[in-house]
Amino acid sequence: MAFFSLSTRTLLSAAFFTLLSAAACLPAHAQRNKKNAPAAAATGPARLAPLYGGASPAQAQALVGTTVLADIDRSFPSRAEASKFFSTKGFQYMLENQPDTAAVRFNLAWVLDVKNPDPYHGFAALMSQRQVPPAEVQAILLQGLAVAPTNAGLLTDATTIAIERYLQTKKKKDLAEAASYAQRAVLADANNANAWQAQARVRYYQEDYAGAWEAIHKGQSLNLSSLDFTLISDLKDKLPDPQGKFR
Known part of the structure; x- marks a missing residue:
């Protein structure tokens, strides 16, 4: 049976609009600077693979690059807030049918705050769109639940x-x-x-x-x-x- 059978597509995409509404709650400076917000410096397949293809947070930070991370630190009051910003952008790019750009944003959001549940949720939705086997999607969700065990969206x-x-x-x-x-x-x-x-x-x-x-x-x-x-x-x-x- 196809992975999008029944309501899988509905459920994993319904939260897009809920998460996009969070954009309105971003701090004013982030809204003003969003067009100039730094993008991940990593290149090649790793930056498109969910959570950098199994890289550790330290390895992923090296892939992003110190220059990009320094720019982000100057643009946001905290990395947790920056992570929320980039995960929201990831969902926006998904809705605009730009999955690769969305993956880059989700990865950057994860690097900035591994406890942010949105990148895990975003990759689950992205992988579902690509009809990735359920076991691989579940692996991402389990990583998310390990850091956010009471997140209703991940559950x-x-x-x-x-x-x-x-x-x-x-x-x-x-x-x-x-x-x-x-x-x-x-x-x-x-x-x-x-x-x-x-x-x-x-x-x-x-x-x-x-x-x-x-x-x-x-x-x-x-x-x-x-x-x-x-x-x-x-x-x-x-x-x-x-x-x-x-x-």
């Missing part, structure tokens, strides 16, 4: 990857793993609509159709754009919407 993406694996293997352990990630996601952020839609997908495959509807309605109440109408259509065939909102 939601991990749910999606586990569901994709379940659809391929039909193994109960994969569905159980998806359920665990989904539960952690809603516990981490009960106001994350995508987390509730991921919960709905898990419950659908668990044949808990009433529970799936409950999760769908919860997500709908938080953000209409989170709705997965393919899932809703499939769910209606199993159980009509108890609230009668989807006919």
Whole structure:
């Protein structure tokens, strides 16, 4: 089954717009200087590979170069803030269909702050667009969860990857793993609509159709754009919407 089956594409791209809204929250100096913001100096395949192809943070900093890092340090009050700026730019480039430029920005964001969850999420989305095998996407997400274990976005993406694996293997352990990630996601952020839609997908495959509807309605109440109408259509065939909102 293709990696974009069901709602994988929907889930991994839905957060683009949420993250892009963060651009409005960037400090004024960063907004003013964004056209002149330094770009990564690294060249060749490494700068396009997720997290510099397995390089350590120190090795990655060497790839970026001291000149670029010094320019960034002068342009931003902290590297953590610079990391947020460049990860947001990465999502913007993805939306503009410039995946290579997006990869460079995500890598730079990671170098600047390995605890920023957005580069991991960005590479998961980018790799999903490129139909990279789920196991490789999961490896990136696990690295992100190692530094941000309660990040609802990463947990939601991990749910999606586990569901994709379940659809391929039909193994109960994969569905159980998806359920665990989904539960952690809603516990981490009960106001994350995508987390509730991921919960709905898990419950659908668990044949808990009433529970799936409950999760769908919860997500709908938080953000209409989170709705997965393919899932809703499939769910209606199993159980009509108890609230009668989807006919």
